Amino acid sequence: MTATPPTIGFWSGSTGQRVLDFISAFARFYMAYTWISAGIPKLNSHMALTQAIMAYEVFTPQWSDYLARLIGPLEIAGGVLLLLGIFLRQSSKVATVVLVLFIVGIGQAWIRGLGIDCGCFSVDPDQDEQIMDYFLTILRDIGFIILSLWTVYRPFRKFALYP
Numbered sequence: 001m002t003a004t005p006p007t008i009g010f011w012s013g014s015t016g017q018r019v020l021d022f023i024s025a026f027a028r029f030y031m032a033y034t035w036i037s038a039g040i041p042k043l044n045s046h047m048a049l050t051q052a053i054m055a056y057e058v059f060t061p062q063w064s065d066y067l068a069r070l071i072g073p074l075e076i077a078g079g080v081l082l083l084l085g086i087f088l089r090q091s092s093k094v095a096t097v098v099l100v101l102f103i104v105g106i107g108q109a110w111i112r113g114l115g116i117d118c119g120c121f122s123v124d125p126d127q128d129e130q131i132m133d134y135f136l137t138i139l140r141d142i143g144f145i146i147l148s149l150w151t152v153y154r155p156f157r158k159f160a161l162y163p
Contacts, residue, residue, distance in 0.1 A: 024156035027147040028082055031095065034144060035079030038121050042072030045123040052119030056109050082151070085160020092151035099145045103138055110134035 042049050049068040053059060059067065078098075081091040102120075109116055115131045117123070157163040 020154065021156065021158075023150065024154050025158070027150040028085075028088065028156045031092070031144065031147050031151065032079045032082035035075045035082065035095070037079075039072045039075030039079065041122050042068070042075070042119075048123040049119055052117055052123055055114065055116040056105055057112070057114065058105065058108070085157065086162045088155035088157070088160060088163050089152050092148045092155070096145055096148045096152070099141050099148065103141050106132075106134060106137055106141070110138075 046068050049071065050061075050064050053064040053067050054061060078091055078095055081087055082095075102118075106118060118132045118137055120132075120137070155163055
């Protein structure tokens with residue numbers, strides 16, 4: 001088991017430790033919720049998700065289809081690992097890499113002037129006006145990266161099956 005990182009000043013007391021524990025718990029469980037809630041709608045929206053991926057104009061139709069089948073279950077698996085506390089640091093490192101890749105994809109679409117629905121949390125082909133706000137979407141993902149990196153640095157091990 002890895003020791004808790006050393007703290008100084010206010011953070012060294014029991015109140016400070018409780019605050020850090022709260023932040024760690026929030027980061028872990030919020031990211032678990034985020035990944036699970038992002039993955040569930042994708043399970044039954046294969047064609048719409050394939051079209052959303054193709055709109056990025058990066059992948060071939062075959063790769064878009066493959067990714068559409070893979071993304072939802074992987075997001076749910078990552079969320080369940082965080083929720084159950086299995087491989088917390090490793091799960092959060094993978095989540096960080098995935099989020100960076102999402103930012104790269106969204107950024108390249110923004111730079112190229114593509115009007116797309118990112119397909120991040122819902123895939124609704126019936127809704128015409130789903131063009132995302134690129135800046136806010138990237139900021140949101142940066143926030144998710146911060147929470148994931150917090151879990152890498154200081155994982156909340158309470159209620160963890162295999163931290």
